Amino acid sequence: MDAKSVEKKWQARWEKSKLNEFDKKDTKKPKYYVLEMFSYPSGAKLHVGHWYNYGPTDSFARFKRMQGYNVFQPMGFDAFGLPAENYAIKTGVHPKDSTEKNIETMEGQLRAMGAMFDWSAEVKTCEENYYKWTQWMFLQLYKHGLAYRKEAPVNWCPSCSTVLANEQVKEGACERCGTQVVRKNLTQWFFKITDYAEELLTGLDDIDWPEKTKAMQRNWIGKSTGCEIEFDCESGDKIRVYTTRCDTVFGVSYVVLAPEHPLARKLATPAQAKAVEEYIDYAAKASEIDRLSTAREKTGVFTGSYCVNPVNGKRIPVYLADYVLASYGTGAVMAVPAHDERDFAFATKYGLPIVKTIEKKGGETELPFCEDGIVVGSIEFDGLFGEEARDAIAAHIAKLGKGGKKVNYRLRDWLVSRQRYWGAPIPVVHCPQCGAVPVPEEELPVRLPYDVEFKPDGKSPLAKHEKFMHTVCPNCGVEALRDPDTLDTFVCSSWYYLRYADPKNESAPFGRDSVDKMLPVDTYVGGAEHACMHLLYARFFTKALRDMGYLDFDEPFRRLVHQGVILGPDGNRMSKSHGNVVSPDEYVEKYGSDAFRLYLMFGFSYTEGGPWNDDGIKAIAKFMDRVEKTVLRAHACTGGKKEYGAEEKALDYARNFAVSRVTRDLEAFSFNTAIARIMEFLNALSKYDALPEKNVPLFRAAAKDLLLLLAPCAPHFCEELWEQTGGKGSVFEQSYPKEDPEKLVLDEKEYAVQVNSKIVCRAMLPANAANEEIEKCALALPEVQDRIGNQTVKKCVVVPGRLVNLIVG
RNA sequence: GCGGACGUGGCGAAAUUGGCAGACGCGUUGGACUUAGAAUCCAAUGGGCAACCUUGCAAGUUCAAAUCUUGUCGUCCGCACCA
Numbered sequence: 001m002d003a004k005s006v007e008k009k010w011q012a013r014w015e016k017s018k019l020n021e022f023d024k025k026d027t028k029k030p031k032y033y034v035l036e037m038f039s040y041p042s043g044a045k046l047h048v049g050h051w052y053n054y055g056p057t058d059s060f061a062r063f064k065r066m067q068g069y070n071v072f073q074p075m076g077f078d079a080f081g082l083p084a085e086n087y088a089i090k091t092g093v094h095p096k097d098s099t100e101k102n103i104e105t106m107e108g109q110l111r112a113m114g115a116m117f118d119w120s121a122e123v124k125t126c127e128e129n130y131y132k133w134t135q136w137m138f139l140q141l142y143k144h145g146l147a148y149r150k151e152a153p154v155n156w157c158p159s160c161s162t163v164l165a166n167e168q169v170k171e172g173a174c175e176r177c178g179t180q181v182v183r184k185n186l187t188q189w190f191f192k193i194t195d196y197a198e199e200l201l202t203g204l205d206d207i208d209w210p211e212k213t214k215a216m217q218r219n220w221i222g223k224s225t226g227c228e229i230e231f232d233c234e235s236g237d238k239i240r241v242y243t244t245r246c247d248t249v250f251g252v253s254y255v256v257l258a259p260e261h262p263l264a265r266k267l268a269t270p271a272q273a274k275a276v277e278e279y280i281d282y283a284a285k286a287s288e289i290d291r292l293s294t295a296r297e298k299t300g301v302f303t304g305s306y307c308v309n310p311v312n313g314k315r316i317p318v319y320l321a322d323y324v325l326a327s328y329g330t331g332a333v334m335a336v337p338a339h340d341e342r343d344f345a346f347a348t349k350y351g352l353p354i355v356k357t358i359e360k361k362g363g364e365t366e367l368p369f370c371e372d373g374i375v376v377g378s379i380e381f382d383g384l385f386g387e388e389a390r391d392a393i394a395a396h397i398a399k400l401g402k403g404g405k406k407v408n409y410r411l412r413d414w415l416v417s418r419q420r421y422w423g424a425p426i427p428v429v430h431c432p433q434c435g436a437v438p439v440p441e442e443e444l445p446v447r448l449p450y451d452v453e454f455k456p457d458g459k460s461p462l463a464k465h466e467k468f469m470h471t472v473c474p475n476c477g478v479e480a481l482r483d484p485d486t487l488d489t490f491v492c493s494s495w496y497y498l499r500y501a502d503p504k505n506e507s508a509p510f511g512r513d514s515v516d517k518m519l520p521v522d523t524y525v526g527g528a529e530h531a532c533m534h535l536l537y538a539r540f541f542t543k544a545l546r547d548m549g550y551l552d553f554d555e556p557f558r559r560l561v562h563q564g565v566i567l568g569p570d571g572n573r574m575s576k577s578h579g580n581v582v583s584p585d586e587y588v589e590k591y592g593s594d595a596f597r598l599y600l601m602f603g604f605s606y607t608e609g610g611p612w613n614d615d616g617i618k619a620i621a622k623f624m625d626r627v628e629k630t631v632l633r634a635h636a637c638t639g640g641k642k643e644y645g646a647e648e649k650a651l652d653y654a655r656n657f658a659v660s661r662v663t664r665d666l667e668a669f670s671f672n673t674a675i676a677r678i679m680e681f682l683n684a685l686s687k688y689d690a691l692p693e694k695n696v697p698l699f700r701a702a703a704k705d706l707l708l709l710l711a712p713c714a715p716h717f718c719e720e721l722w723e724q725t726g727g728k729g730s731v732f733e734q735s736y737p738k739e740d741p742e743k744l745v746l747d748e749k750e751y752a753v754q755v756n757s758k759i760v761c762r763a764m765l766p767a768n769a770a771n772e773e774i775e776k777c778a779l780a781l782p783e784v785q786d787r788i789g790n791q792t793v794k795k796c797v798v799v800p801g802r803l804v805n806l807i808v809g
Numbered sequence: 810g811c812g813g814a815c816g817u818g819g820c821g822a823a824a825u826u827g828g829c830a831g832a833c834g835c836g837u838u839g840g841a842c843u844u845a846g847a848a849u850c851c852a853a854u855g856g857g858c859a860a861c862c863u864u865g866c867a868a869g870u871u872c873a874a875a876u877c878u879u880g881u882c883g884u885c886c887g888c889a890c891c892a
Contacts, residue, residue, distance in 0.1 A: 212813055216887065219812060224891075243892055256892090298890085323890050333892045341810090342890055410891055531887075565886095602834075603821055615835050616821065622849095623834090673823065676833035683833095752829035757873050759829060797872055799828050807872050 001628055003592025007716045011114055019730055020116040022072035024517070032069035033518055034061040035497055035557075037526030037534075038076045038123070041102035042083065046109040047574065048566045048600075048612065051584050055597035056563070056606060056671050057525045058115035062712035063666045065116070066736035072518055073116055074500040076123035077103050080131075080489045082165060085422040088454050095422040096450060099126055114593050114716055116732075121500045125492040130499065131424035132445035133509035134492050137541070138416075138427055139438050140548055146192045149436060152415055153260075156184035161458030163419040183284050188417035188485070189426060193540045197221055197409040199554075200539055208559040210607075216531040222410025227394045228403040229334060231255055231307040233318065237263055239307055242329030242408055246397065247389035248336040250378035251357035252309050253347060254317045256300065256333045259283035260326035267318055269304025276301055276320060283322040298323055298346045309334075310402040311393070312379075321346060327412055337368065344368035361385070414537065416488045421452055421461035423486030431473035431480040440474050446482065460484040493534055494541040497521055497556060515551060524557040527565070535560070561669050564609020566600075571611045582612045594714040595620050601671035601713060623679060624717060627710060630685050634703030635725040640696040647688060648695050652743045654684035655702045660739040662709050671713070678709055705737045712736075753778050754805040755787045771798040778804045 014020055022031075036057050039050060058073065065071040084095035103124060110117065123130060141147040155164040159179035163186075168175045193200075201221045204214045227246035231239045239255055257264050259280045268276035279301040300321030307318055323342050324333050337347035337354040344367065347354055358373040359365045365373070372386035381392055398404030417426065425446045427439040439446055449468045452461045462468055463484035473480040495509065502514035520542075535557070542556040567573055568580025575581065587596045599617045604610055658681035665674035685702060688694065704725075711718035711731045722731035748764040751774070761783040765774055775796045778784055788808050795807040 212887095215813060219888070222891070226892080241892080245892075323892095325891075328891050330892095335892090340892070342892080408891085528886080605822070608815085608822095610821075613821070613835095619834060672821085673833080676823075679833055750829085754829085754873080757871095762829070795872065797828085799873095802825090803828050803873085805828085805872055 001624075001717065001720060003594065003716070006720045007112070007114055007593055010716045010719045011111065014116070014730075017730070018120075019732065020073075021118045021120050022074075022518070023070055024514075026070045029068060029070040031518055032061075032064045032071045033521045033523075034064065034071060034073045035500075035521045035524045036073075036075070037524075037530065038078050038493070038496060039106060040081060040083070041077050041079055041099055041106055043087070043098065043102055046106060046113075046584065048582050048584050049574070050110075051113065051596065052566050052600050052604075052609070053525065053527070053563050054110070054113060054115055056601045056669070057561075058113070058117075059597070059601065059671070059712040059715075060523070060525075060666060060669065062116055062715060062732060063736065065732055066708070066712065066734060068735065071116070072121075072500075073118060074121040074123070074503075075110060075115075075117040075119070076121075076496060076500065077106070077125065078489065078493050078496070079103065079124050079126035080423045080486075080492055082420065082422070085420055085454060088422075089456070094450070096126070099422075112588075112593065113597070116715075121503050123496055123499050123503050125424075125489070125496065126422075128445050128447065129504075129506070131448070131492070133499065134424045134487060134495070135427040135439075135444050135446060136441060136509055137491065137495060138487065139441060139444075141191055141544060142428075142438050144544070144548055146195065146544055147189060147416075148192065149187055149189055151185045152188050152190070153183040153185050154188075154419070155181045157181055160456045162456035180285070186417075186419070188415055189428075189483075190413040190415055191540070193414045193537070194409060194411055196540050196543050197223070197411050199543060200411075200536060203539065203543075203555055207555050207557070209557075210528075210560065210562060213528065213531045213535070213560060213562065217536055220411065220532045220536065224408050224410075226406060226408055227390070227397060228330065228406040229397055230310065230402045231316075231334070232310070233263075233267065233305055233307040235267060235305060237266065239263065239318065239332050240330045240403070241332045241334045242406065243334055245336065245339065245390070246393045247372075247375055247381075247384070247386070248339045248357050249309070249311050249334065249393060249397075250375075250381075251336045251338050251355040252314075252316060252334045253337055253353040253355060254319055254335045255307055256319045256321045256324045256335050256346075257303075258324040258326040258331045259320050259322055261320070261331045264303070264320055267303040267305040272302060272304035276303055279320055283320075298342065298349060300346060300350065302350075310397065310400055317352075319346075319350075328410065329408055339368055339370055341368050341370060414488075414490075414540075416491055417485040418488055419460040419484075420486050421448075421454055423489060424448070424492065425462065425468075426483040426485050426487055428483040429471055429473055429480045430483060431475060431478060433478055434473055434475040436483075437473055437475045437480070443474070448486075460486075462486070490534060490537050494537045495545075497524075497538070498545075498551075512550070519551075520553050520555060521557045523559045523561060525561045525563060528562040562607055564604065564607050566604070566609050567611045569612050574612075587614070587617060591617060591621050592717070594717045595624060598624070598675065598714055602675040604672065606669050606671050623682070624714065626682060626686070627706065628717075628721060630682060630689060631703045631707050631721050631725060633689060634685075634700050637694060637696050637699055640694040640699075642695065644695060644698070647691060648698055651684055651688045651698065651702055652740075653746070654681050655705055656739040656741075656743040657681075658709060659705060659737045660744065663736065663739070666712065675713065678706070678713075681706055681709070707731070708734055708737050749801045751778070751801075752803045753781060753784060754803065755784060756807060756809075757805055760784055760787050765804075767801060771796075771800075774798050774800075774804050775806070778806060 036054050061071050061073045079099050084099050087098055088095050138147060155169050157164050157174035157179055159177045160174060164174060164181060169181050173179060174181055201218060201223055204217060224244055226242055226244035229241050233239060264280060300319045303318045303320060305318045306315050309316055335343040337343040338356045339358050357375060357377050358369055359376050360369060360373050375381050375384045375389045381389055384392055394405045425448055427444060427446045429437045429439060431437050449465050452465050454461050469481050471480055471482055498510045498515060501518040502510040505511055538556050542551060545551045546554060568578055570580050572578045572580055584596060599620045602620060603616045658677045661677040662674045685706060688699060707718055707721055719731050746767050749767045750762050751765045753760050753763055761781060763781055765777050791808040793806050793808050797805040
């Protein structure tokens with residue numbers, strides 16, 4: 001079969017008959033929403049990774065369709081982003097132009113894959129009719145108190161005068177010019193994802209996601225239960241610290257603030273002011289990477305101030321140290337050198353006291369001792385252990401009015417401001433009188449102007465665009481400036497699965513009817529690298545929109561599957577710099593898209609991936625060839641016998657076994673085993689085909705099932721064979737074969753017969769006999785008799801249909 | 810450092826979730842058909858002459874462990890001093 005012409009033929013026919021489109025009018029069939037993570041339109045062609053994500057998942061979608069679902073499988077482009085802008089800086093090609101060109105190329109390639117994407121629902125996030133609604137989302141979050149502004153540090157390259165993404169900082173230096181990157185504070189917009197921390201955590205229990213992804217999100221959210229404690233300073237200021245180990249509070253020998261802490265400068269005594277200032281400077285200069293490195297030596301500075309430990313009245317010094325992070329907890333820590341490794345290292349270096357207040361249960365206590373133990377030197381709490389001690393001490397602190405139990409999350413609010421051009425403009429006007437004022441909804445979109453200067457020179461590109469910037473305050477009408485920043489592209493991708501349901505809607509981001517009918521996503525497939533960011537943000541959006549009354553489900557993605565990564569042949573991640581990029585094109589050219597897809601499905605464990613090698617691809621072409629021959633021979637077969645004997649029974653068994661296993665395996669994204677089962681079935685058919693006399697109706701029916709089983713995995717190929725063998729309509733309008741359980745019942749099954757857990761022989765034994773009878777049959781076997789001799793059977797374990805184990809002695 | 814995973818023939822991988830390790834393929838070897846090769850078909854193929862040995866290594870639980878537990882080595886991923 002000539003793959004190329006067959007592919008073209010069927011792609012054209014599918015398009016014409018709208019076979020791939022979701023039927024919104026169909027009210028009988030249950031809907032099924034299959035979603036693959038949409039692509040970033042890069043300049044490079046579709047790579048093996050795209051194929052690996054989309055090809056097998058498309059087979060899953062087609063399988064669902066044949067099972068009788070009204071399947072929705074859309075595709076689109078995550079089109080805003082940094083690479084297009086960097087490319088513009090480098091080459092002068094406008095991001096809009098390069099992006100549109102790339103999208104066009106990729107659309108062509110995606111169509112050539114022959115996936116059943118519903119192109120009528122295509123979404124491109126950089127288009128006005130999309131980003132208008134991204135801006136609308138911002139306004140709704142703002143309206144509901146979920147968007148706010150505060151100062152936050154950015155990576156700043158003093159030489160390029162520009163903000164850098166973490167990704168652009170290489171070992172503390174700007175990747176473009178090598179200058180040391182510093183941290184600089186800017187006022188930026190945040191989404192209050194932390195309001196949903198608890199629900200984002202508990203919601204994980206009810207969704208069908210890989211456990212490891214759930215574990216990662218749980219870790220990322222990082223719930224901990226501890227205690228907040230207030231330390232009064234001699235200056236009158238109060239320092240609140242957060243600790244998970246309040247059972248060690250009697251051992252506090254100093255308090256540490258993050259260098260960015262609001263009290264850091266205030267607590268510096270005149271004698272220490274210079275040193276404190278220098279230290280704050282030093283910490284700000286250190287790049288994020290340096291700052292967070294474990295290898296970094298603990299440093300800090302004494303503020304000169306003292307505070308009081310509320311539980312024992314001890315006077316203790318206040319330090320600054322950059323091992324304490326402003327972004328976690330309260331940005332301040334009580335240091336207990338005896339029971340914390342970091343505090344221990346710091347105290348040792350600066351000669352601070354180390355006071356033991358916890359002892360190991362039944363053993364020598366070696367400091368620092370960081371596990372739970374028995375409290376000592378802590379007045380009435382002595383003798384308590386671990387959690388018990390923490391409860392008691394927290395209650396005591398609460399009674400003193402100095403804090404108490406507190407739940408804390410590691411999750412931080414989501415910073416969405418980007419000092420970039422190629423993104424959705426933040427729909428806010430800054431008025432000299434009213435402050436930050438949201439743009440009224442009816443004025444959306446705030447259009448992204450085309451004629452801008454991208455060259456980095458210390459300002460957001462939009463800030464230099466006079467016409468864009470100057471406007472009037474929607475509130476009071478005085479002259480005002482627009483927000484010059486754009487939204488993080490993760491904002492665009494946090495709701496695209498909703499827009500797919502109603503992509504042309506002009507008056508709303510999506511119609512309630514459409515969303516109610518089509519969502520949530522039933523199966524979402526994409527890379528594991530999005531475990532913490534995209535997948536968490538999308539869940540947050542869904543929950544926030546639900547609370548605003550726009551949706552009535554809690555989770556956007558009912559089931560999640562991660563495809564593995566196809567590495568280069570050398571075992572490294574495919575990249576230009578490694579020079580190990582494998583292009584799908586030459587394989588598709590040579591073997592056809594079905595064969596390439598089939599190979600990807602068969603040669604790897606889908607969720608594992610692995611290094612590329614093409615050893616098996618020829619075998620797939622051979623397999624397809626055999627399928628073609630067998631199906632055509634069966635179709636042409638005439639005459640034959642009418643009997644239904646042992647051979648027929650064996651063929652029927654193989655057929656039903658394949659149907660049952662392939663169905664189960666496709667459901668589970670276990671594509672390699674599904675195809676293995678189809679191969680076995682083909683082998684059984686070939687064997688039957690070799691018989692001189694055949695039961696033709698059975699042979700034909702079996703060959704038809706083979707074709708139907710394979711259809712989702714090799715769509716063009718099977719569609720063509722379906723037509724050639726007289727099939728009406730599309731093969732994808734057929735029902736997927738269902739097994740006949742009766743044909744899977746066997747009279748006898750092969751048992752492994754063991755004596756003292758060692759295998760002695762294999763024997764065909766009655767399939768539905770009672771355990772006692774199996775034992776009897778096994779005992780009667782000569783091999784068993786030989787092995788047992790005159791020993792007695794003490795115990796017998798029977799695993800029905802599989803194994804019998806006689807314990808003798 | 811913390812968290813998560815993974816480790817099975819020469820290779821890609823399976824294993825009904827504790828029940829015959831190596832399904833299905835690749836490769837290799839032998840054979841058939843060919844003037845010859847390609848293609849195709851058939852057979853063998855974890856190791857060892859054997860008893861037996863084999864799921865990174867070492868223990869443990871069990872009638873039974875690739876699967877569970879502990880330790881250990883190695884690889885990968887995520888997070889990065891989380892108080």
